Amino acid sequence: DSGVTQTPKHLITATGQRVTLRCSPRSGDLSVYWYQQSLDQGLQFLIQYYNGEERAKGNILERFSAQQFPDLHSELNLSSLELGDSALYFCASSVDPGATYGYTFGSGTRLTVV
Amino acid sequence: GNSVTQMEGPVTLSEEAFLTINCTYTATGYPSLFWYVQYPGEGLQLLLKATKADDKGSNKGFEATYRKETTSFHLEKGSVQVSDSAVYFCALRGTSGSRLTFGEGTQLTVNP
Numbered sequence: 497d498s499g500v501t502q503t504p505k506h507l508i509t510a511t512g513q514r515v516t517l518r519c520s521p522r523s524g525d526l527s528v529y530w531y532q533q534s535l536d537q538g539l540q541f542l543i544q545y546y547n548g549e550e551r552a553k554g555n556i557l558e559r560f561s562a563q564q565f566p567d568l569h570s571e572l573n574l575s576s577l578e579l580g581d582s583a584l585y586f587c588a589s590s591v592d593p594g595a596t597y598g599y600t601f602g603s604g605t606r607l608t609v610v
Numbered sequence: 611g612n613s614v615t616q617m618e619g620p621v622t623l624s625e626e627a628f629l630t631i632n633c634t635y636t637a638t639g640y641p642s643l644f645w646y647v648q649y650p651g652e653g654l655q656l657l658l659k660a661t662k663a664d665d666k667g668s669n670k671g672f673e674a675t676y677r678k679e680t681t682s683f684h685l686e687k688g689s690v691q692v693s694d695s696a697v698y699f700c701a702l703r704g705t706s707g708s709r710l711t712f713g714e715g716t717q718l719t720v721n722p
Binding site for chain 2: 498500527529538539541544551552554586588590593594595596597598599600601602603604
């Protein structure tokens with residue numbers, strides 16, 4: 497157990513729908529990162545939050561949004577889902593905003609859009 | 611921008627064989643370098659890291675040396691085990707910002 501908790505582990509939904517993925521960072525970590533892992537794109541950085549504030553944005557679609565709450569858990573919202581959004585979504589956390597020593601990853605949420 | 615290139619997989623070895631997975635990078639300045647491992651059905655786990663040139667990261671028998679002159683961070687292990695079967699990712703963190711840029715991943719299968 498890495499200490500980073502992601503729920504749900506699996507999600508199957510239809511095109512056009514909206515889903516929310518949840519992440520609780522490791523105790524003491526203030527920074528949360530979201531990554532998408534797909535077969536054709538590899539691991540793509542989506543977005544980073546640090547202590548409730550957006551810190552960095554990567555290849556995140558406009559249909560996707562995220563936030564980090566006062567208790568430091570984070571949610572990734574995916575809307576108007578398309579078949580191509582099927583992927584593994586990972587959350588990671590680090591104690592400092594610069595991720596000096598790397599991240600701790602959760603076990604991911606596998607999203608299947610049908 | 612930053613990029614990481616890993617040797618193409620998959621790699622299949624017999625138990626106790628020597629392992630090398632090549633990783634080269636493109637970045638300005640002196641990035642930090644990492645190797646992560648992903649076992650089936652799990653998230654990525656940090657295997658080892660190096661934060662400055664000539665540093666050697668090591669863990670669980672795996673080693674990698676940060677070579678600035680060749681912009682490389684090759685992963686090596688002297689004697690692999692079946693339990694080392696996994697996907698290995700090389701990654702870098704640039705000198706500004708905190709995002710990690712990952713390579714494509716290399717699937718390693720070790721046969722008994």
